[in-house]
Amino acid sequence: MATARAERLVNLVLCLLSTRQYLTAERIRGIVPGYTDAPNDEAFFRTFERDKSELRDLGVPLETGRNSAFDAADGYRIARRDYELGDIGLEPDEAAAVALALRLWDSPELTGAARGALLKLRAAGVDVDDRAAGTIEPKVRTSEPAFPALLAAVQAGRVVTFDYRRPNEVRAQQRTVEPWGVVAWRGRWYLVGHDRDRRAPRCFRLSRVQGEPKAQGRAGAVTRPPDVDLLTMVAGEQREAPPSTPVRLWVVPGRAQGLRRRASVVDSMRLDGIEGDVLELELSYPDSAASWIAGHGPDVLLLEPDVLRKSVHEAHLGAAAAAGARGDEAGEVRG
Structure with missing residues (x-):
């Protein structure tokens, strides 16, 4: 079942990335392998809504719109300009991890499904961009609650x-x-x-x-x-990036290597009996870095600025509340 869902998502991305027009849900149902065998309309729309949410959770820029004022329903597409990644510099260990991940996309099951999806798109009369087949890359970004x-x-x-x-x-x-x-x-x-x-x-x-x-x-x-x-x-x-904001953090020795590559060690400090390094770095978008910094848990403590420190603290509280809720649900199930 997991493989079938992955194939269906790949087919859906290829479909929406390969066309310049908005495709309605009904047209997607007739084109994309994995939807055509839905037993009824309710099952299809339930699966389609779940797939759209999953793509957005993965950071896929799914657009909603209509090709003209005469269209009766909204359609969907993926703009290449938003989907493609820019140049990225990787360390040797990071490049090795990416290479391992790419093996998933090179698997015979997914490449075969992708090829079949493109053929079906052409057969349905959809204007297909052949370059789309080589641009599918996994990107992880949570969807915005708003x-x-x-x-x-x-x-x-x-x-x-x-x-x-x-x-x-x-x-x-x-x-x-x-x-x-x-x-x-x-x-x-x-x-x-x-x-x-x-x-x-x-x-x-x-x-x-x-x-x-x-x-x-x-x-x-x-x-x-x-x-x-x-x-x-x-x-x-x-287009014009805002002025960078200096950030100071306390980091446990030997931890948060990704953060250390972007920062400079300027001092040392003992907190709660633990000797740590004081790091400084410049952030152009400090408000978007709160979840990234909070993800390091107790290994990283933000010292300043105060606004970002408050955001990191709120992220920690949210994670703790979510963990507590999951624990309560598990207790109810056991009970």
Whole structure:
């Protein structure tokens, strides 16, 4: 069953990456191997929704839209510009790990399924980009919690309010936005729309949205201006990187090697009877580094800045709460 699901996901990625048009769920059902044998409509849509969520959890930039105003249903595609990775420098040990992972994608089962998917796409009359077959690479990125609510607001054409915390701000501020679309750029999701509070178009990174966005007003009240290119707006705002932020951390000796490669040891410090190194590094996007730093657990302690330290602490509390919830569920099952 796991192999069948993996083959179906590969087929789906190939399908959406190989076409320049939006494909509806019904058309995907008739094209992609793995969906055609669904016993009924309910089973297909349940599987398809689960697969879409899994792709987004893996960091695949799945776009939703329509090819024209006459289309009755939304379609899906994957833009090559968002999917392909840029040049990456790897250490020898990292390159070896990547080489091992790539063996999965070179397996006869998946390459055979990919070839069959492309043939079926052509037979169905879909405009296929042959280069897509060589660009499938695993990427891991968790989906943003605010994504479903914001996408629903875009599709319904409703005004949406949410709390938004910009870099180096201690507290989030409420925003009221007329949403035009949700797009991915360089591995991150953004909401683009008209900010009523600032009376101007704005882009909002979904990872900075706090809590659950709330739609308000009647459906259809918001329409996207016809001359607006959402991706160009996002790329234009993000072209100039913000000033880097100095970060100081305490690290257990011999641990967090990936972090150490990016930092410099500037001092030593004893905490709770443990002698550790004080490291310094520069971060262009400190707000997005909280989960990365928190992932090192007790081996790394953030010393400054205070805003990032608070974010790391919140990530630790969230992980502890999730672990406690899983433990409670396991206890109920045993009971």
